Amino acid sequence: MVNLLPFDRAGLGDWCEAIGEKRFRATQLTRWIHQRGERDFARMSDLASGLREKLVAEATVATPPVVSTQVAADGTIKWLFDVGGGNAVETVFIPESGRGTLCISSQAGCAVGCPFCATGAQGFSRNLETAEIVGQLHHAEFELRARLGLADGERAVSNVVMMGMGEPLQNYANLLPALRLMLDDHGYGLSRRRVTVSTSGVVPMIERLRDDCPVALAVSLHAPDDALRNELVPINRKYPIAELLAACRSYLARAPRDFITLEYCILDGVNDSPAQAERLLDLVRGRTPGEPGIACKVNLIPFNPFPESGLRRSPQARVDAFAAVLRQGDVLATVRRTRGDDIAAACGQLAGEVQDRTGIDLRRARQGERRVAPPASRRHAASAVAGA
Ligand code: SAH
Numbered sequence: 001m002v003n004l005l006p007f008d009r010a011g012l013g014d015w016c017e018a019i020g021e022k023r024f025r026a027t028q029l030t031r032w033i034h035q036r037g038e039r040d041f042a043r044m045s046d047l048a049s050g051l052r053e054k055l056v057a058e059a060t061v062a063t064p065p066v067v068s069t070q071v072a073a074d075g076t077i078k079w080l081f082d083v084g085g086g087n088a089v090e091t092v093f094i095p096e097s098g099r100g101t102l103c104i105s106s107q108a109g110c111a112v113g114c115p116f117c118a119t120g121a122q123g124f125s126r127n128l129e130t131a132e133i134v135g136q137l138h139h140a141e142f143e144l145r146a147r148l149g150l151a152d153g154e155r156a157v158s159n160v161v162m163m164g165m166g167e168p169l170q171n172y173a174n175l176l177p178a179l180r181l182m183l184d185d186h187g188y189g190l191s192r193r194r195v196t197v198s199t200s201g202v203v204p205m206i207e208r209l210r211d212d213c214p215v216a217l218a219v220s221l222h223a224p225d226d227a228l229r230n231e232l233v234p235i236n237r238k239y240p241i242a243e244l245l246a247a248c249r250s251y252l253a254r255a256p257r258d259f260i261t262l263e264y265c266i267l268d269g270v271n272d273s274p275a276q277a278e279r280l281l282d283l284v285r286g287r288t289p290g291e292p293g294i295a296c297k298v299n300l301i302p303f304n305p306f307p308e309s310g311l312r313r314s315p316q317a318r319v320d321a322f323a324a325v326l327r328q329g330d331v332l333a334t335v336r337r338t339r340g341d342d343i344a345a346a347c348g349q350l351a352g353e354v355q356d357r358t359g360i361d362l363r364r365a366r367q368g369e370r371r372v373a374p375p376a377s378r379r380h381a382a383s384a385v386a387g388a
């Protein structure tokens with residue numbers, strides 16, 4: 001049995017040809033599968049009966065099985081999908097007036113290992129396949145249409161953000177067909193500006209994405225200088241801030257928006273001082289020596305705590321003061337509203353079930369290691385950096 005869910009239209013066209021059918025059947029199939037949510041080939045009424053029989057015999061439309069569905073007090077919905085081998089990943093739907101955003105996972109775990117992220121703390125098991133990525137959207141869209149009682153043709157998911165578990169640009173080959181299905185007018189029909197890839201900064205893949213499928217880009221910066229970012233986002237050691245911002249500038253040439261979103265998770269005593277806000281302002285405005293700056297919007301994310309992190313959320317006044325510095329410098333800064341935290345569905349709380357294959361948990365347990373120094377000593381280190 002071949003699962004047709006992961007094929008974008010070009011891939012489905014190739015498959016149709018391979019079974020002796022015309023390529024244009026791919027358009028009909030894409031519509032049935034991704035626009036109408038039909039899984040039963042026998043009901044695809046505009047296909048010739050011979051083809052329908054062939055499909056029933058040889059193909060399937062399979063999304064990963066749902067382990068659980070939780071609904072938060074604010075209407076946020078979180079699904080846990082079983083992806084086999086003891087791994088499960090999470091998907092979150094965030095309803096807002098006039099739009100519905102789906103937050104999709106790209107990996108079981110994550111190898112980047114940011115110390116403030118529950119996914120990173122679990123280690124890494126494996127990349128999700130395209131069927132598992134697009135399957136989250138397929139399942140959510142059609143379950144929501146039924147739950148919300150939407151009329152034919154009305155869509156539940158208006159925006160997709162690749163901000164669930166995992167680093168999407170470390171799973172590029174499997175991500176790309178999923179993005180193409182999201183954008184396809186015969187698929188989910190989302191515009192490029194309504195699909196956002198969030199990355200910790202995999203520079204070569206930012207360049208690939210620009211050339212292959214330039215959707216909206218969010219970059220997880222979290223620190224205004226390399227010394228601190230090396231700790232908070234360890235991939236910075238490979239692709240430091242100057243290289244990352246250069247990739248962002250080149251991305252802008254083809255981006256669907258004229259700015260990049262910079263995400264900045266505010267951690268108490270770690271990256272939240274007014275001096276660090278000034279430093280961030282200098283960086284993005286091109287007032288740091290050797291750095292031309294970047295057209296951006298800064299999205300400040302209140303830290304969502306989880307027990308093992310040893311980190312704390314900054315007090316609201318500190319977040320406001322940080323945002324004020326940026327705004328006074330004419331940089332657009334928004335503070336993300338936390339949604340669904342009563343069901344651990346907020347940013348960075350997605351943990352699913354991950355069978356770590358990198359041994360991070362084991363190593364940490366053996367060494368009794370803390371991955372970020374406790375806030376008091378970090379405050380000292382951060383101000384030393386900021387004052388340098
Ligand atoms: N790996 C990608 C996408 C998934 S994380 C990335 O890092 O961009 C999505 C966003 O949630 C990132 O900006 C990430 O830094 C943020 N995040 C992670 N853990 C968090 C936490 N505990 N509290 C708040 N935001 C968090």
Ligand code: SF4
Binds near residue numbers: 110111117118120
């Ligand atoms: Fe991975 Fe993103 Fe979490 Fe960092 S913040 S560990 S890159 S999922």
